[in-house]
Amino acid sequence: MIKSPDAIAIIGLGNAGLPLAAVAADSGVKVIGVDLNEERCVRINQGINPIPEEKGLEELIMLHGGKSLLATPRFEDAKNCSTFIVIVPLFVDESYSPDFTVMERAVRSLGRILKKGDLVVLETTFPPGTTDTKIRAWLCESSGLEPSDFFLAYSPERIMTGYSISRLREFPKVLGGTDEESGFRAFQVYSKFISNLHLVSSAKVAEMIKVMEGCYRDVNIALANELYKICEEMGVDFFEARENANHQFCHIHLPSTGVGGHCIPVYPWFLIKEMERREEFSRCRLLRTSREVNDEMILYWAEKIILECMKLDKPLSMVKICIKGITFREGVKEFYHSRNLALARLLSEKGLDVYAADPLLSEDMVKSKGLRYIRPEEADLIFDPFELRLTVAGGDSTR
Ligand SMILES: NC(=O)c1ccc[n+]([C@@H]2O[C@H](COP(=O)([O-])OP(=O)(O)OC[C@H]3O[C@@H](n4cnc5c(N)ncnc54)[C@H](O)[C@@H]3O)[C@@H](O)[C@H]2O)c1
Structure with missing residues (x-):
């Protein structure tokens, strides 16, 4: 355990938390990363980067993992820290209402090691107002502290997977306290590892900034x-x-x-x-x-694909269609709310002979999404959702 009270604790070493922890460690800050995923902690401490698609992260984890960046699944190991940054996910349920289950659990675990005078900064994107209401209440309940016993601020994560390190180093980062002193203290800590830092008037404004961008x-x-x-x-x-x-x-x-x-x-x-x-x-x-x-754009593209199939000299149900890309965005292996995956499924539901391929995915990974795999060159019609290009086998492509 790092004994220094100067060490900062980062709760959540996922796609967003780990790059932040690595950049802080690389700026000379001692970091304790707390993540429930034990295997991930072991790998980080061995200097192994668990997010290979993140440019520049590998060198930082090799340099600092297990040294100035220590990962642990136990909150207790971070109890000597005086700054805690929380960056675990906030999901939405089927009706798009925020589901705070994961966040509440992490915040309450943190509350159990929180001391008078500590600073807590939230980075997860929130409905504006969350830090000063829900988060403060959970911290008070789990720590037994009064609302004014600790400092509380918010600084939205504005990274993009694949470019997180450069984003953290160059992109403006905003920060707002739930009161003046909290904002000031958080600014002082973040200045040690973020150069383009902007203090705004409140945590709620900082929360709104991130939501506005979306x-x-x-x-x-x-x-x-x-x-x-x-x-x-x-x-x-x-x-x-x-x-x-x-x-x-x-x-x-x-x-x-x-x-x-x-x-x-x-x-x-x-x-x-x-x-x-x-x-x-x-x-x-x-x-x-x-x-x-x-969300309805997949209906438009499905219609366009079907019209193109109908021009071919084959019964519609026998035209082999390849959706060449099923991740939600080019270059990331992520599927959450992927419209490309939804498009492939929609065409399948319509009874068409649909297959998928993706430059980032193996055949097995495509199949694990409930789709059939095809090499694009074996299809009669290829739709590339990243280029918005329809190509007929051996023929022209249209946009
Ligand atoms: N990934 C991005 O590109 C991105 C960009 C901008 C903002 N964000 C924000 O960051 C948040 C987190 O996203 P992410 O991509 O890092 O998620 P993630 O799923 O990659 O990582 C979350 C990590 O938190 C850990 N965790 C969950 N519960 C925990 C607990 N109780 N205690 C300790 N660790 C716990 C998980 O084990 C996991 O490693 C998002 O909800 C979003 O608001 C992410």
Whole structure:
């Protein structure tokens, strides 16, 4: 156990927590990482990087794992720390309401080792207001401390898997306290390992900043998707129009099969649900519509694929279709809310002869998603959802 009270504890060494822990350790900070996954802790302490797709992380884990970055499954091992950063997941249930089960468990475990004067910083994306309400209440209940006995702040994680190290080193990171002193103390600690740090007026503002970013992306992707469909209807080349439309004050995003992953399709719901709870339905019409537009893009693509199949000299049910990419985004092996996977399943449900392939996935991994595998070159029609390209075997491709 690291005895130094200067050591910071990071609760959750997942895709977001581990890069943060590694960057902090690389800046000379002693870090104790607490993660329930024992096997992951053992590997980190052996200097083995458990997230190979994360650029630059391997060298940092090799250098610091088991030394200035110590991983442990026991909260007790971090009890001498005076700063605790929590970054475990917040899921949403089937109706997109936040499910705090994992978060509450981690926060209550932390509460049991929390001391008077300690600082706790949350990094998980939250519905604005969560840190100062739910988190504070759980910490008080589990520690027996009064609300004013500890410092509490929030700093959203703004990484992107694959680019986390450079994001942490270069991208602006915001931070807000639940009161002035908490913000100030958190700023002092984070300054040791984050160079582009911005203190905002409250934890709630910092929480809103991250949710706003997700909403901005979702709405703009919905706009791009809608313009793409309109351009097609009007016989206009969307990509040519977009290239020339974009300038300093206009940034049309790229169209897609929809929006997947744990972040962008989820965060607008934090605000939609809150407005619904307050019966302020008219305040979130755009957010709700954007969600619908993006989620329904798979219907548009399914129709396009079927129309293309019908041009081939084969009965529709015998056209071998390959969806070339089923992860939610290119370059990551993640499927959460993957619209590409949903598209492949939708076409299967319609009785078409659908297969999948993915540059990142083995045949077995494709099959584990309930889909049949095919080498793209063996299919009659290939749809590449990352390029939005339809290719007929031995023929032309269209966008
Ligand atoms: N991954 C990203 O790209 C990303 C980007 C921005 C924000 N975030 C935020 O980070 C949060 C966490 O995401 P992630 O990708 O790191 O998740 P993850 O699933 O990769 O990792 C979470 C880790 O927390 C550990 N854990 C769970 N419960 C615990 C507990 N009670 N005590 C200790 N450890 C516990 C798990 O074992 C796991 O290793 C997300 O909910 C999101 O708000 C993630």
